[in-house]
Amino acid sequence: MSYAEATLSMDLQSWIRVHNHAYAYFGGTTQIIVPDNLKASVTKHTSQELILNPTYREMAEHYNTVVMPARVRAPKDKSSVEGSVSTVSTWIIAALRNTQCFSIDELNEAIEQKLADFNQRAFTRKQGNRLSAFETEEKFALSPLPATPYKLSVWRTAKVHPDYHVSVESMFYSVPYEYINRQVDIRLSETLVEVYFNHMRVASHKRLYGKFGQLSTMRDHMPDNHKLFVDQTPEAAIEWANSIGSCTLKVIEYILDTAQIEKQALQSIFSLKKSERKYTKYEIERACKMVISITQRPTVKSIQTLLKKNKKNDAEQTLKQNTEMTENNYGFTRGASYYGGKDK
Template structure:
């Protein structure tokens, strides 16, 4: 056998798994060998089978793929005469191919986050996860082996919208093919088709992009029934996460504050409540355009709407931040009557008579509370019995009469249906002081 055949036989040993055909043995060596033509054919079959891929089935409302487009659009400022670049942000839902495109003036972190907020607002809902590139404004590190570390602000945005950031593998654009495809379409439709138009601001460019985007999403599919908009509205949006009450806002850290004993911190001459478990600790503040976020140990514990700069000595208090004993609220007639109903029907009658005896309900609150506070010392049942006794003797019982009944124990002496005669309780107070016969006798002796 010649040298060329020996080289072919040696190469065949390395692709033994691919060579499944008939082969013989080199005499005296026991190694497989084959002809060069057969080796090429079997190796080509092996490579063909090695490149077989499976079709990925997309799930509705599960993923949105986001990216920056490479091409830019010029913005001509009519005031300064300068020309700046506009960058395109794209986002695509792989299941319905429903798309979003927006132009920004830069590719900074704040613009990246604001585009996400606008995208979720355009969708009207939030997918379960976000797939992006390993850009510096979104991912701190993405090691081959180990945990992915997203940017803090990007992670905060994901937590605000109850979604997750799952970056694609490094240098693997096929991990987000729908986003890459939308980049191509956006560059052709915006950068290419609008190249002859002159835009003087980002708002003007975004209005033109919005018109194209609405038509793009409403256009029917070529190989599928319906359109991007129809599939999104009917199948995908119901499977997505609802939007939070307030959109996410980018902001800056504003230092730390110590939580006072009243569960509040002071920021710019106003007070904001913090959960009572954090009294005495220091918390971090993050200010946005409209809100003040309070953080502790890497977790956001409270969010308040910022007071205006001209306002001072105002308080923003959440009921959940205060302990139960600190949840003070002013007494009013419904609250007093609710307490009386918890004591018993006779207490309700007594409290009603007290309120009827005053021209204004506010005047009756203190006398009624004085009666109801007797339940703390004597118990609800004894106060209920005392009210039953007093209401049949006095038209409008007060604290003094009820306390006399409770101190002397007369609430236990009267049976049901018996006409009570309460000691020390004047049924009808005298009209005045009248001197008796003994007094006149003493005056005569003098």
């Protein structure tokens, strides 16, 4: 039994769509597909190596079938197909040569009608027709169709940018920052964008459409310092200040209440939060307490200045105390008079 369909081109999208329609027409999948060596199916075919188009290979895996392209310049590998093509050309293409169609759908409706006539045409040398022979002799050998037809996907390669995103059709999708400057494979489907590194999926995003330059960023893909910045919200700032002390809380609440732009206030608070890398909570709370006692308009810059000053004063005080202790340790040293000399 034959299947025929008209397409505007033999690109990959048309190639995959026709396969889906053919399998639906037959009501099952075959164990083997024997296509020609067109670029939509075969990337490289030599006596030593066979490389299928990644999308076509993926489609074959979806239908649980094996692709075995005919050898180059070996038409006998698919002789039955060559014979059917000749017959179909006579019964369908030639029969519709004078038919005027104004869309591809209209043409395929006419082909579908002629195709049904072709498959139901009686044999000349035996009883039945192609359809009845298929149902009684061949259909049992087909594997059942999967629950859903294969959805077209396209494979591409890209390099991960320093901002841990890859560019796909002017849209940007994040990957784990460990893969910066690495070459990755990208699988594009109608609704999904998947990123693979060494055949392992490292990221998956819902595909973006519309205005160019949109970003899809996942928090787990960010470095730690980026997570800290993104997590800045007024609630998070107040929670952090409350964990430091009451004076710090007053300062943070004042900054949030008086700032004209919330984002600028959060940036200032974020810079103060980073002070925890150098100073203890006690030192931050002490600096905030000192600022409140000095002015009614505390700023992050004034707190940072006090932190540095207090750190320096504490270091000088500690040095002074250590010096005094060192001098006191030598208070019982014998003078010159002990050895018969004169003390000066």
